């Protein structure tokens with residue numbers, strides 16, 4: 001694998017670590033399976049790209065992309081909280097709507113940022129690490145975001161958010177409004193995803209309306225890999241797992257692509273991601289149930305003994 | 311302190327599965343009174359307590375706490391006035407939060423939660439540890455442990471501490487020792503009596519033990535099919551024993567109490 005491919009994989013990994021942090025907040029902390037992500041990621045990219053080609057300062061453009069993500073998350077949460085639309089469906093509705101909205105925002109299916117000022121060109125004068133410059137900047141951003149999420153989940157609001165996701169009845173009894181927590185959590189979650197999309201557009205030099213497909217599954221893959229390696233109980237380790245999981249996942253994909261493993265090509269990426277997530281979920285469930293079901297059954301098959309009753 | 315006026319609740323109204331759970335309950339509880347609630351399964355005890363807490367809305371009637379008409383308040387709006395311990399030890403605490411974080415969450419009940427760090431410095435931690443040490447369960451050394459790793463008795467004691475951490479109007483205990491082994495149940499019950507006595511808390515406690523319903527508190531009500539059958543307090547109650555309660559139950563309903571529904575001893 002060439003150094004360029006490794007750098008590319010690390011950049012993608014760091015970008016998706018932000019998605020994974022967002023997915024951690026929605027899926028895990030809030031217990032809200034949020035599919036808005038496939039729409040808020042390209043929305044962040046689109047909003048930032050349009051702002052930049054209109055001459056807006058790249059930092060402000062990044063903030064605009066992030067804020068656009070906030071709005072998307074808020075809409076999904078509002079549909080769920082205010083109108084009691086099933087959380088999965090609320091996310092899907094927003095995601096589908098965002099496909100049209102993204103086309104409207106950009107006015108065309110894609111925008112090239114080639115030669116435009118981005119936050120990366122702004123930093124290039126300060127640090128020059130060759131092909132690693134973008135990775136270095138993204139690493140700093142990802143670590144800062146991880147620490148911000150850690151801090152947020154340790155505040156009074158953060159505790160209420162965690163309680164609301166895990167035990168809504170108990171949260172209510174502690175004067176937590178679960179609806180408000182869903183709105184807050186989903187807004188923050190999609191802010192991270194919008195930021196990821198914004199940085200994607202700026203680092204890869206393009207915003208494309210089809211960018212979002214599979215974002216959620218990649219985020220989940222990163223999240224699950226991180227949980228498997230570092231555990232999911234403590235916030236600090238779970239968020240670190242998002243970073244490491246995303247990096248490892250993109251490096252693994254890049255390696256598989258460059259080695260021509262099983263003839264995998266770039267267009268197979270979403271298939272591979274889906275399969276990896278499915279296998280990871282099946283394995284983690286099997287491990288959880290093993291004492292009760294799977295392992296005795298397998299043992300009885302392998303060792304020709306009766307499963308123990310008990 | 312607490313008034314329940316002509317409360318009616320029907321679950322699944324207008325369907326073949328309709329269950330009238332409360333059918334005209336009137337109850338007035340004075341400040342500092344400790345009321346035990348007893349009754350057969352499905353009598354409506356939990357529904358009554360949930361209606362006070364706000365989890366169940368009345369179809370008819372009203373609930374007044376400390377002069378406020380809270381009938382249409384949501385649970386989280388009432389929460390600053392109510393401390394609650396659930397029957398299931400898992401229900402009252404958050405497994406994924408540490409002991410300290412659970413207490414911190416309870417400490418901000420009723421106030422506007424901000425972006426301030428939830429865990430205070432060493433002084434607040436020592437105060438929490440002091441509070442925990444009175445539970446006598448060694449929890450003061452496990453502030454950083456996930457609540458999910460505690461035993462049922464420890465979690466229930468923690469719930470009790472969380473419920474009574476801040477000043478409030480009414481403490482609600484719904485069979486909060488029923489899921490515990492006898493030893494832990496006795497400990498948690500003794501703790502409840504100690505804390506309510508000390509803070510002079512207005513308390514509503516459901517128990518399935520007739521013995522406990524007379525031994526604890528200063529007033530006992532018995533419910534049956536959504537109504538209050540019996541309400542004893544004062545000197546009259548002092549003279550009561552379990553057989554008297556059974557007799558009264560039989561006299562008013564015309565049926566015997568089955569012993570899988572209530573622990574008679």
Ligand SMILES: Nc1ncnc2c1ncn2[C@@H]1O[C@H](COP(=O)(O)OP(=O)(O)O)[C@@H](O)[C@H]1O
Pocket residue numbers: 321322329330331349350351352353354355356357358
């Ligand atoms: N959420 C609910 N939905 C439907 N029926 C319910 C619900 N909760 C309680 N009930 C019914 O209401 C009646 C009273 O229940 P409950 O108050 O839990 O009784 P208790 O606590 O005295 O055993 C029972 O018949 C019960 O089946």
Ligand SMILES: [Mg+2]
Pocket residue numbers: 355356357485
């Ligand atoms: Mg009950």
